[in-house]
Amino acid sequence: MIFLVLWLSGGAQxxxxxxxxxxxxxxxxxxxxxxxxxPFVGEMVMITIRGTYQRHITREHLVQPDxxxxxxxxxxxxxxxxxxxxxxxxxxxxxxxxxFPTEAGRQTIGSYTHNLTLTDDNxxxxxxxxxxxxxxxxxxxxxxxxxxxxxxxxxxxxxxxDWSNAPDQLDPGAGVLRVLRIEALGxxxxxxxxxxxxxxxxxxxxxxxxxRMVERTPAGPVTxxxxxxxxxxxxxxxxxxxxxxxxxxxxxxxxxxxxxxTPQRVAFSQSGTxxxxxxxxxxxxxxxxxxxxxxxxxTLFFVSLLALLRGRRSFxxxxxxxxxxxxxxxxxxxxxxxxxxxxxxxxxxxxxxxRDGAQEGQIQALxxxxxxxxxxxxxxxxxxxxxxxxxxxx
Numbered sequence: 001m002i003f004l005v006l007w008l009s010g011g012a013q014x015x016x017x018x019x020x021x022x023x024x025x026x027x028x029x030x031x032x033x034x035x036x037x038x039p040f041v042g043e044m045v046m047i048t049i050r051g052t053y054q055r056h057i058t059r060e061h062l063v064q065p066d067x068x069x070x071x072x073x074x075x076x077x078x079x080x081x082x083x084x085x086x087x088x089x090x091x092x093x094x095x096x097x098x099x100f101p102t103e104a105g106r107q108t109i110g111s112y113t114h115n116l117t118l119t120d121d122n123x124x125x126x127x128x129x130x131x132x133x134x135x136x137x138x139x140x141x142x143x144x145x146x147x148x149x150x151x152x153x154x155x156x157x158x159x160x161x162d163w164s165n166a167p168d169q170l171d172p173g174a175g176v177l178r179v180l181r182i183e184a185l186g187x188x189x190x191x192x193x194x195x196x197x198x199x200x201x202x203x204x205x206x207x208x209x210x211x212r213m214v215e216r217t218p219a220g221p222v223t224x225x226x227x228x229x230x231x232x233x234x235x236x237x238x239x240x241x242x243x244x245x246x247x248x249x250x251x252x253x254x255x256x257x258x259x260x261x262t263p264q265r266v267a268f269s270q271s272g273t274x275x276x277x278x279x280x281x282x283x284x285x286x287x288x289x290x291x292x293x294x295x296x297x298x299t300l301f302f303v304s305l306l307a308l309l310r311g312r313r314s315f316x317x318x319x320x321x322x323x324x325x326x327x328x329x330x331x332x333x334x335x336x337x338x339x340x341x342x343x344x345x346x347x348x349x350x351x352x353x354x355r356d357g358a359q360e361g362q363i364q365a366l367x368x369x370x371x372x373x374x375x376x377x378x379x380x381x382x383x384x385x386x387x388x389x390x391x392x393x394x
């Protein structure tokens with residue numbers, strides 16, 4: 001009995017590999033995910049090119065039509081698998097495509113052609129071609145409700161509002177990086193609206209170039225857009241960023257929606273901007289200065305005495321010149337200025353202002369430096385002048 005079953009199955013398999021190809025042995029169709037839905041112009045239409053084959057295939061190549069009236073995206077590589085239909089072993093070929101109609105009215109998806117190389121019962125190869133039937137669909141124009149808004153039809157829209165640190169706890173003179181991450185399922189990068197202008201009456205805002213990328217998934221293309229700004233209050237206290245709105249059309253629930261980003265407060269921390277409280281002096285046991293400090297003091301004394309004997313009104317070092325000899329942050333600023341390293345100078349200045357408390361003149365100097373570094377058409381800043389301004393506290 002087992003031998004008979006094997007013989008019959010072998011005979012059937014041999015029959016299937018004859019040079020004559022029967023109509024039901026090879027099928028190629030175009031299948032829409034939602035055939036009853038009438039899409040709008042620009043809305044994603046998901047299709048699958050599906051082949052069902054009962055023959056041995058040694059080589060294959062699918063030829064796509066020109067697809068006039070559509071933009072399109074192939075969602076990953078072609079797939080092959082084995083299955084059973086009506087009790088027979090079949091090979092299933094699938095290609096997932098996302099189409100985006102560009103014109104209203106009746107549109108036609110042309111025939112796909114699958115060029116196959118088959119084998120006969122003598123293991124000889126021969127070429128065979130199979131075509132799918134074309135598929136037509138109605139496309140509606142962009143709704144009138146869109147008016148002058150950006151038309152963004154998506155299956156799903158997600159927005160993440162991220163900050164480099166707490167926006168209302170900034171160190172004196174520091175800025176904060178804001179990143180809005182847009183994730184749109186069913187959209188290609190060019191469908192995402194332009195990066196909006198972030199505004200505030202009391203903040204300096206530097207817009208960074210936006211970034212866009214796309215990931216192709218079986219559910220459709222997912223586009224990611226990153227909008228980035230560096231923000232710093234200009235009044236030394238705080239600033240309020242205006243809200244943002246992104247209108248879009250939810251193709252799943254067939255309704256207009258608006259994603260709203262609420263206003264955001266950006267502020268320096270109170271501990272950094274408030275005056276330092278008076279503290280009691282800690283009594284320490286008097287110690288004699290070391291030899292280097294004693295030598296430096298003696299040198300300054302004799303130089304100043306020499307200047308007085310020569311009749312000059314003032315001779316000595318300014319506070320800015322004296323500070324760098326003792327303060328490591330001041331030395332770091334001086335070193336960065338000599339090396340023309342704006343990043344090192346700015347980091348040291350912010351650390352010094354955080355430690356000692358920011359003065360109005362220092363905040364203004366930092367604002368001018370940031371304007372020189374980040375504004376469009378920026379000029380080369382005078383790091384030596386900036387260093388002196390910070391150390392003088394003016």
